[in-house]
Amino acid sequence: MFGFITRRLFQSLIVMLVVSAVSFSLFNFVGDPVNNMVGQDATRERREQIREELGLNDSIPVQYARFLSNAVQFEFGNSYRIKRPVDELILEKVPATLELVLVSAIFATGFGIAAGVYTGIHRNSWVSRSLLSGSLVGVSLPTFIIGIGLIYVFAVNLRVLPSFGREGTVDIGLWTTSFLTLDGWRSLLLPAITLSLFQATMILRLVRAEMMEVMRTDFIKFARARGLAERAINFGHALKNTLVPVITIIGINIGNLIAFSVITETVFQWPGTGLMFIQAVDFVDIPIMSAYLCFVALVFVTINLVVDLLYVTIDPRIRIGTA
Amino acid sequence: MTDATEAEITAAALPAAAAPPPLAQEAPPGFWKRMIDNDIAWSFFRSPTAMIAALVTFGVIAASFAAPLIAPFDPFDPSQISLWDGKLPPAWAEGGQAQYVLGTDNQGRDMLSTILYGGRLSIIVGLAAVCLGMVLGVMLGVIAGYFGGAADAAIMRVADVQLTIPGILLAILINGIARSALPPEARDELAIYVVILAIGLTDWPQFARVVRGATLVESQKEYVMAARVIGLPSWLIMMRHVLPNVMRPVLVLATIGLALAIIAEATLSFLGQGIPPTTPSLGTLIRVGNEYLFSGLWWITFFPAIALVVLVFAVNLLGDWMRDALNPKLR
Numbered sequence: 001m002f003g004f005i006t007r008r009l010f011q012s013l014i015v016m017l018v019v020s021a022v023s024f025s026l027f028n029f030v031g032d033p034v035n036n037m038v039g040q041d042a043t044r045e046r047r048e049q050i051r052e053e054l055g056l057n058d059s060i061p062v063q064y065a066r067f068l069s070n071a072v073q074f075e076f077g078n079s080y081r082i083k084r085p086v087d088e089l090i091l092e093k094v095p096a097t098l099e100l101v102l103v104s105a106i107f108a109t110g111f112g113i114a115a116g117v118y119t120g121i122h123r124n125s126w127v128s129r130s131l132l133s134g135s136l137v138g139v140s141l142p143t144f145i146i147g148i149g150l151i152y153v154f155a156v157n158l159r160v161l162p163s164f165g166r167e168g169t170v171d172i173g174l175w176t177t178s179f180l181t182l183d184g185w186r187s188l189l190l191p192a193i194t195l196s197l198f199q200a201t202m203i204l205r206l207v208r209a210e211m212m213e214v215m216r217t218d219f220i221k222f223a224r225a226r227g228l229a230e231r232a233i234n235f236g237h238a239l240k241n242t243l244v245p246v247i248t249i250i251g252i253n254i255g256n257l258i259a260f261s262v263i264t265e266t267v268f269q270w271p272g273t274g275l276m277f278i279q280a281v282d283f284v285d286i287p288i289m290s291a292y293l294c295f296v297a298l299v300f301v302t303i304n305l306v307v308d309l310l311y312v313t314i315d316p317r318i319r320i321g322t323a
Numbered sequence: 324m325t326d327a328t329e330a331e332i333t334a335a336a337l338p339a340a341a342a343p344p345p346l347a348q349e350a351p352p353g354f355w356k357r358m359i360d361n362d363i364a365w366s367f368f369r370s371p372t373a374m375i376a377a378l379v380t381f382g383v384i385a386a387s388f389a390a391p392l393i394a395p396f397d398p399f400d401p402s403q404i405s406l407w408d409g410k411l412p413p414a415w416a417e418g419g420q421a422q423y424v425l426g427t428d429n430q431g432r433d434m435l436s437t438i439l440y441g442g443r444l445s446i447i448v449g450l451a452a453v454c455l456g457m458v459l460g461v462m463l464g465v466i467a468g469y470f471g472g473a474a475d476a477a478i479m480r481v482a483d484v485q486l487t488i489p490g491i492l493l494a495i496l497i498n499g500i501a502r503s504a505l506p507p508e509a510r511d512e513l514a515i516y517v518v519i520l521a522i523g524l525t526d527w528p529q530f531a532r533v534v535r536g537a538t539l540v541e542s543q544k545e546y547v548m549a550a551r552v553i554g555l556p557s558w559l560i561m562m563r564h565v566l567p568n569v570m571r572p573v574l575v576l577a578t579i580g581l582a583l584a585i586i587a588e589a590t591l592s593f594l595g596q597g598i599p600p601t602t603p604s605l606g607t608l609i610r611v612g613n614e615y616l617f618s619g620l621w622w623i624t625f626f627p628a629i630a631l632v633v634l635v636f637a638v639n640l641l642g643d644w645m646r647d648a649l650n651p652k653l654r
Contacts, residue, residue: 011480011484015484022500026500026503026504029504136639137636139639140582140632140635140636140639141632142586142589142590142593142631142632142635143590144589144590144593144594144609145609145628145631145632148609148613148616148624148628151616152616152621152624156616156617156619163617255487255488255489256489258492259488259489259491259492260489260491260492262492262495262594263491263590263593263594266593266594277495277499278495278499278594278595278596280499281499281502281503281596282595284503284507286503289499289500289503293496293500296492296496300487300488304487
């Protein structure tokens with residue numbers, strides 16, 4: 001167990017180092033950082049002075065070491081476009097993304113598990129059949145088309161929900177939340193549904209497959225023979241035994257949700273980290289791109305580490321010796 | 324091969340030595356007979372879903388590649404475009420004109436024609452990206468499986484790490500980095516290649532993983548051993564003997580990968596990070612149309628979106644069927 005954890009930690013560390021090297025080279029090889037900081041009419045002496053101040057005349061390894069020590073403290077300098085520290089900018093956007101991902105994750109798992117259990121038990125009912133064919137279509141629908149469709153129906157035609165932006169936020173210290181006002185929930189609803197739909201279909205299919213698998217096992221037959229109520233069998237015995245793979249899938253799903261939030265945020269102009277990255281690419285705003293890269297890598301490395309550990313802790317059958 | 328005993332070598336050579344007795348005086352089946360009379364074709368002609376999916380897929384591909392021949396207008400020819408004809412609704416709607424069956428976009432281009440040309444670009448980019456990912460993945464997979472050891476460990480570790488990050492996010496990141504590395508004036512010009520590169524580079528681990536597994540199995544078999552014994556170089560064994568035997572699952576992955584690549588291209592273009600509006604793909608068309616959604620001009624978005632969804636859905640169904648028919652183990 002201990003060896004497993006250290007190996008995984010070591011692997012995560014290498015991933016972070018590689019990603020930071022990419023971010024670092026972005027800074028140094030894309031455009032001239034000095035040009036991005038001073039105006040067109042700056043004198044040569046002034047430029048040279050800035051180069052010296054930024055340490056751009058040092059050797060590459062020295063610069064990389066400095067970049068690393070700054071990155072660990074999440075210091076990426078000022079945004080070229082907005083002229084403010086990048087860490088501040090990202091911290092402002094994080095609540096929007098995290099709330100969107102959280103609500104979507106709850107939608108997706110709630111709906112996915114309920115529908116998965118239902119379709120797993122009532123295999124031939126028409127509800128199951130339509131849910132399953134619906135999920136097949138759902139897999140083929142790109143996220144942004146779902147978003148556009150929802151906007152067209154609910155914002156353009158019915159005019160019941162806002163089509164873009166994040167309204168009705170309340171500041172709690174450093175965190176801005178949409179959860180406390182009706183307007184906040186109204187503007188959260190469409191992006192959250194858009195983001196969760198694909199994941200919900202994945203979870204539905206997985207839970208259904210697991211349910212059908214478990215229903216065939218001997219201990220379910222035995223529970224039937226004991227004369228237990230259907231309800232107790234379905235939920236107490238069957239569902240419980242499907243949860244191990246489901247929990248790992250939910251962990252991976254949160255990663256997916258963060259990935260697809262880039263698209264959803266752009267469709268709905270939701271002021272989160274993903275939208276910020278897309279805008280940064282348009283303006284070649286290297287500090288933001290570089291910080292976002294490190295941020296995303298950190299999130300994914302953490303998720304994978306937690307999922308791996310959960311895997312081993314929840315299911316004693318998978319005590320991985322060599323992995 | 325140093326520790327291969329003589330017994331092993333003779334054992335490997337035995338099946339070839341003992342030629343099978345001639346069965347009957349039957350002529351070997353011709354090419355067409357073999358095409359129709361096998362288990363894959365059997366399963367194909369018994370699955371209406373697969374047949375419809377194949378029909379739709381190849382129909383859409385054929386139509387878009389024939390775009391210059393069958394499209395009523397050339398959307399890239401300024402002399403055929405008139406801004407006066409802009410934003411016309413489909414022919415059957417009020418105010419529509421019969422010559423523009425699906426209406427016109429904001430610049431007065433015929434929707435049907437732009438969709439055909441856009442679809443062609445989407446399919447080309449998708450195919451190129453899948454090919455890049457496939458070639459890269461298959462090569463690295465065969466190398467990892469055949470040589471094992473350090474090469475295997477290095478390649479598969481990278482693949483493992485890459486597989487933990489969702490493909491679309493990786494494509495967005497690679498595409499963004501590559502775009503910002505280009506000088507601004509070259510961005511639109513090279514956009515197609517950047518997109519192909521970004522999607523192809525996210526695709527390869529799936530291929531590498533499957534091919535490595537299959538190669539591990541194949542390279543233990545007698546024919547590979549025999550090839551080594553007669554002293555063929557490694558690359559020749561890999562290319563000529565191992566590769567053809569591990570391609571079946573690759574075909575399945577490539578089909579499913581095509582659907583994913585088309586979605587990825589459309590997504591990048593929709594985000595404004597892909598194909599520029601001057602030579603629009605389906606994703607770019609949807610992006611442009613999206614700006615007119617609030618003015619009630621639904622057709623500029625709707626028809627390209629439908630074309631995209633139908634294409635992706637058909638390719639997905641085809642991939643599903645292939646997975647079941649070619650390799651039940653992959654399910």
